[in-house]
Amino acid sequence: MATRIEARFAALKAEGRKAFVSYIMAGDPDFATSREIVLGLPAAGVDVIELGVPFTDPMADGPTIQAAGQRALAAGQTLERTLDLVRALRAVDDATPVVLMGYYNPIHSRGVDRFLAEAKAAGVDGLLIVDLPPEEDSELCLPALAAGLDFIRLATPTTDDARLPKVLSNSSGFVYYVSITGITGAAAAQAGDVAPEVARIKAASDLPAVVGFGIRTPEAARDIAAVADGCVVGSAIVSEIAAGRSVAEVLAYVKALAEGAHSA
Amino acid sequence: MDGDHINSYMTGPDESGRFGSFGGRFVSETLMPLILELERQYEAAKHDPAFAAEMDDLWKHYVGRPSPLYFAERLTAHLGGAKIYMKRDELNHTGAHKINNVLGQILLARRMGKTRIIAETGAGQHGVATATVCARFGLQCVVYMGAHDVERQAPNVFRMKLLGAEVVPVTSGRGTLKDAMNDAMRDWVTNVRDTFYCIGTVAGPHPYPAMVRDFQSIIGQEVRWQLAEQEGAGRLPDTLVAAIGGGSNAMGLFHPFLDDPSVAIIGVEAGGKGVDSRVEHCASLSGGRPGVLHGNRTYLLQDGDGQILEGFSISAGLDYPGVGPEHAWLHDTGRARYVYATDAEALAAFQLCCRLEGIIPALEPSHALAHVTKIAPDLPADHIIVMNMCGRGDKDIFTVARHLGVELTG
Ligand SMILES: Cc1ncc(COP(=O)(O)O)c(C=O)c1O
Numbered sequence: 001m002a003t004r005i006e007a008r009f010a011a012l013k014a015e016g017r018k019a020f021v022s023y024i025m026a027g028d029p030d031f032a033t034s035r036e037i038v039l040g041l042p043a044a045g046v047d048v049i050e051l052g053v054p055f056t057d058p059m060a061d062g063p064t065i066q067a068a069g070q071r072a073l074a075a076g077q078t079l080e081r082t083l084d085l086v087r088a089l090r091a092v093d094d095a096t097p098v099v100l101m102g103y104y105n106p107i108h109s110r111g112v113d114r115f116l117a118e119a120k121a122a123g124v125d126g127l128l129i130v131d132l133p134p135e136e137d138s139e140l141c142l143p144a145l146a147a148g149l150d151f152i153r154l155a156t157p158t159t160d161d162a163r164l165p166k167v168l169s170n171s172s173g174f175v176y177y178v179s180i181t182g183i184t185g186a187a188a189a190q191a192g193d194v195a196p197e198v199a200r201i202k203a204a205s206d207l208p209a210v211v212g213f214g215i216r217t218p219e220a221a222r223d224i225a226a227v228a229d230g231c232v233v234g235s236a237i238v239s240e241i242a243a244g245r246s247v248a249e250v251l252a253y254v255k256a257l258a259e260g261a262h263s264a
Numbered sequence: 265m266d267g268d269h270i271n272s273y274m275t276g277p278d279e280s281g282r283f284g285s286f287g288g289r290f291v292s293e294t295l296m297p298l299i300l301e302l303e304r305q306y307e308a309a310k311h312d313p314a315f316a317a318e319m320d321d322l323w324k325h326y327v328g329r330p331s332p333l334y335f336a337e338r339l340t341a342h343l344g345g346a347k348i349y350m351k352r353d354e355l356n357h358t359g360a361h362k363i364n365n366v367l368g369q370i371l372l373a374r375r376m377g378k379t380r381i382i383a384e385t386g387a388g389q390h391g392v393a394t395a396t397v398c399a400r401f402g403l404q405c406v407v408y409m410g411a412h413d414v415e416r417q418a419p420n421v422f423r424m425k426l427l428g429a430e431v432v433p434v435t436s437g438r439g440t441l442k443d444a445m446n447d448a449m450r451d452w453v454t455n456v457r458d459t460f461y462c463i464g465t466v467a468g469p470h471p472y473p474a475m476v477r478d479f480q481s482i483i484g485q486e487v488r489w490q491l492a493e494q495e496g497a498g499r500l501p502d503t504l505v506a507a508i509g510g511g512s513n514a515m516g517l518f519h520p521f522l523d524d525p526s527v528a529i530i531g532v533e534a535g536g537k538g539v540d541s542r543v544e545h546c547a548s549l550s551g552g553r554p555g556v557l558h559g560n561r562t563y564l565l566q567d568g569d570g571q572i573l574e575g576f577s578i579s580a581g582l583d584y585p586g587v588g589p590e591h592a593w594l595h596d597t598g599r600a601r602y603v604y605a606t607d608a609e610a611l612a613a614f615q616l617c618c619r620l621e622g623i624i625p626a627l628e629p630s631h632a633l634a635h636v637t638k639i640a641p642d643l644p645a646d647h648i649i650v651m652n653m654c655g656r657g658d659k660d661i662f663t664v665a666r667h668l669g670v671e672l673t674g
Contacts, residue, residue, distance in 0.1 A: 054571075056571045057558075059292070059558070060292045061450075079569055105555045105557060105570040131290040131556065135296065153293070156292075156294040157294075158295075159297065167293060178294065181294050181456045183450045183453055
């Protein structure tokens, strides 16, 4: 049986469309608002939902996502409540894939087997854990694959040709190419620089490749999506939430970005 | 490396950077190729006599090694039990053991052609040591320091600036050492091509815990021959005592003795206001549980949901919610024992040392000394304790004055 991620990318391919992947922090600024936003994402045109799992020490994130995590934690967000958000979505949407993105310690603390069983039952489709490189696959990647969850990997400009096969091994769902060396929210890469990197990944793997980091406008979403299988926007959406925009305003912004990506 | 099958405690870590289940390489993909390259370069340097010769020369003429092994006669008499020696690493250039490691890493950075050095610092001692060696070699130096620590360690901030370093106050999180480490990692991910991250303790992803330990092991190696010189050939210490922040001065003293079963090994964590459910301490081994932070698995102060707690200590240099992974392993295997001393106990030991030995210790080794004052009276006169006097207290006099209710004016 195709997973939700496979089914979604297959459908997009059949329609000749690029994927729009959105990232928000679970529980930011509070559980109720975050829940409303999550439930509105599919209608805004989001093809894959990435949900950030708050962590006190997000070493790969810039100030925008750091602050989002702190807001969520201050509002009482826990791993359990993040799974609650997924359950709430699954009650109304059984098609849009959900990927949890974050750091290993909250999962480690809960216990890998227990977490995987709960995540699967809640309707999570994939995991993207920033501080688990392929060298640590026995920790969570292999158990996650065995539990039927996709393990999505980041490829970066420092991932050279010799290393790329290692990064792609045991990964599934899609590959997330981080277009710059840096933290989330940093300056964007140019489509011209990204295209050969995506070609490099696609030559080494059959998985769809989406590109993220630094995309802030519908035009940038279109330009980057055009040279890949899709694009990811995170910090720009989180900034709107941080600015206190209403749920409707946040979703309108997401819709504009999705239309940008889909126009590619 | 199971606890029951150990023939040697000195062979770790394994190829995956593990000490038992601790350690590892929990970093983002951007950094992974860098730490693999660092490991290759360090392995090559380790076996290069020219690298060792350069280290030896600088250790001798720039740092002032070997540091003395000093018999603390009046403290010994005062406590009325074991014979107490102090390893005087506070006499090193820049006033602490930190420079032992910094020299090694900067020489490695030069071999690797890196031109920009970044570091995190808590008390400022590692930052000062890094700024110092960068000045010595004309390298750009950026030091990340929690905003809270910038305030409580003002003299060291000024020292770093005098030495030409840029000090970046870190306001993310709650502005202490762990946040400084986060921001240093963020800088490294951003400036991967020209930047070398000089970590100040036996933490971080492999190969840092092993590399920093190796550079600090000069401490224990010197103690071996110095004690034999003073107490007779073959005489080993009976007990080693050192303070634990991340654990680098302690690993440096302990490691050369791990396979000598007659040597008891004790690490002293910062007990802050007491090790209990308020978590106003930094005793990760006594009061934490295993988790993953800053590239390795180790004991961490964390809540039930895996969120890292801040901890508390009078000593900025011990104010870290984790501990080096090799200590976590030595703790679980039982080869070393880990205890704690509270702020109040450390302050009392600090004052005792000033008056009995004419040595103003840093607050970090004052924790080790506090434990010595607890165990020495009950030990026989022929029992030799070596404690690591890993830093001098000049940087701490303002903090101590405040706690003693004395107002200092500049
Ligand atoms: C004098 C001194 N001792 C100890 C420490 C704690 O570090 P470690 O446990 O790595 O030796 C510091 C840290 O700043 C220090 O300055």
